Amino acid sequence: MILPRFDVLVPETVDQACAMLVEHADEGVRLLAGGTDLLVDLRRPIIPYHVPRCDGCTTHPEGKVASTVRCEPSDPLMPAGGPLRAALEDPRHAAPKYLVSLHKLNQLKSIQVLGDGSLKVGALTTIAAIPRSPEIRRSWTALADGAANLGSPLVRNRGTLGGNIANARPAADTAVPAIALDGTLTLQGPSGTRTVAAEDFARGPGLSVMKPDEVLTEVHFPPPLPHAGSAYYKLANRKALEISTVGVAVWLALEKPGGPVKDVRVALGAVGPTPILAESVGEVLAGKTPDEKVLGKAAMAAAGDARPIDDHRGAAWYRVQMVELLTLRLLKTVVERIASHP
Numbered sequence: 001m002i003l004p005r006f007d008v009l010v011p012e013t014v015d016q017a018c019a020m021l022v023e024h025a026d027e028g029v030r031l032l033a034g035g036t037d038l039l040v041d042l043r044r045p046i047i048p049y050h051v052p053r054c055d056g057c058t059t060h061p062e063g064k065v066a067s068t069v070r071c072e073p074s075d076p077l078m079p080a081g082g083p084l085r086a087a088l089e090d091p092r093h094a095a096p097k098y099l100v101s102l103h104k105l106n107q108l109k110s111i112q113v114l115g116d117g118s119l120k121v122g123a124l125t126t127i128a129a130i131p132r133s134p135e136i137r138r139s140w141t142a143l144a145d146g147a148a149n150l151g152s153p154l155v156r157n158r159g160t161l162g163g164n165i166a167n168a169r170p171a172a173d174t175a176v177p178a179i180a181l182d183g184t185l186t187l188q189g190p191s192g193t194r195t196v197a198a199e200d201f202a203r204g205p206g207l208s209v210m211k212p213d214e215v216l217t218e219v220h221f222p223p224p225l226p227h228a229g230s231a232y233y234k235l236a237n238r239k240a241l242e243i244s245t246v247g248v249a250v251w252l253a254l255e256k257p258g259g260p261v262k263d264v265r266v267a268l269g270a271v272g273p274t275p276i277l278a279e280s281v282g283e284v285l286a287g288k289t290p291d292e293k294v295l296g297k298a299a300m301a302a303a304g305d306a307r308p309i310d311d312h313r314g315a316a317w318y319r320v321q322m323v324e325l326l327t328l329r330l331l332k333t334v335v336e337r338i339a340s341h342p
Contacts, residue, residue: 003042004095008032010104014215018190020100021213028096031215032103033124033163036155042095108162108217111136117223123162123216127151127174130161140221141337142177142230142249149173149234152241162216168202171244171270175202177232179267179275180249181221189214199267202274225262228253229337231330235322237313244270245314246322248302250330254290257339261285264298266327271306271319278305281327290335299328 009024011017021029032038102108108124111133119140121130130136130147137144150156150164150173164174165185175198178185183198190213198219201208210216230251236242247269253262264285266278280301288294308319 003039006042006096007098009098009100011100011102012104014105014108014188014217015190017100017102017105017215018188018213020098021215022190024098025212027098029098029100030096031166032099032101033166034126034159035163036151036159037163037167038099102215119221121161121219121221123160123166123218125161126157127159127161127164128153128156130174139224140177140181140230142180142232142251143174143221145232146173146177146234146247146249149232155241161219165198165201165219166208166210166216168204168206168208168274169243170202170205170272170274171247172275173232173234173244173247173269176247176267176269176275177230177249178219178221179277180232180251180265181230182251182265184220185216186218186220187211187214188217193217195220199275199277204273225253227255227257227259227262227338229334229341231333231337233326233330235326243313246270246319246326247275248323248326248330250327250334252285252290252331252334252338254335254338258289260287260289266298266302266331268302268306268323270313271308271323273307276305276307278302278327280305290331295328295331295335298331299324302327 009020011020017031021031030038102124105124108122110122111125111129112120113135114120119135127147127150131144133144147156151159161174164172165178169175178198185196185198185201187194187196187210189211196209201210203209228251230249232247232249234244235246236244249267251265253264254260255262264282266281268276268278278301281298284298284301285294303320303324306320306323308316310316
């Protein structure tokens with residue numbers, strides 16, 4: 001892997017980290033948590049993938065040549081700032097000059113069940129630590145499922161919960177469960193802190209509501225309800241080091257074991273530009289006894305909320321079918337878990 005040159009800044013506090021983001025904003029600065037995604041994003045390809053084909057010049061008279069060769073300034077069809085050179089100098093592809101490493105912020109590395117029964121997970125908590133927590137496995141099972149299926153053991157030992165969510169990828173294996181579990185994100189900046197619902201955080205692939213001078217510090221989950229459970233499933237072409245083709249997380253609460261549905265949240269990953277909260281499922285299940293017929297209708301509703309595209313991981317029609325199948329499977333799984341552990 002070929003990386004660009006950069007300097008690493010190491011803050012002692014979150015406030016210092018925010019100040020560094022402000023100070024170096026014009027020069028290019030990024031946050032470094034686990035680094036498992038960031039360093040891949042920063043890699044310098046041998047042949048830049050974003051360079052377009054030459055439209056024709058004296059160096060490439062036939063045109064349409066895929067090349068990183070700088071066309072001569074005298075070329076009449078390739079003046080300074082022409083398509084090829086402009087792409088090479090596009091600031092959107094410029095590497096940051098500074099990385100702000102958060103590794104010393106130990107206050108962000110914790111898993112705590114608070115006095116009211118809610119869960120607070122620090123943003124720098126490693127992915128590997130999440131499924132090892134008995135509290136998370138018992139009461140916030142979908143989050144443990146997502147973390148256990150992310151990347152590989154090496155990635156899980158370096159990657160962090162905050163980093164996985166902050167990247168705002170549609171298939172993020174902890175972001176999808178965080179939405180189903182009604183998680184809330186705490187963002188800290190120079191002007192103070194604010195909270196954002198997990199479902200409102202991402203606004204496009206790699207884009208979020210987080211400001212350039214903010215740091216994601218913690219994720220908060222509400223207390224578990226009685227007769228409730230959750231689960232997450234990642235469908236991928238292989239079991240490790242793979243981005244999901246479809247991800248589904250389900251949280252369900254019943255009035256009583258075997259009784260009607262009190263509340264439900266289903267989140268979908270990799271079937272839209274952002275993770276999706278399938279709100280139609282609640283409209284189908286609310287107040288209903290979760291039998292086979294009702295759960296089947298709910299799964300169809302979830303598929304109707306999906307907005308997938310065709311790509312190399314799967315066709316849109318396939319993803320829609322898998323959303324229906326996996327939602328039905330997970331709803332049944334959660335109902336069975338509630339019945340066995342009321």
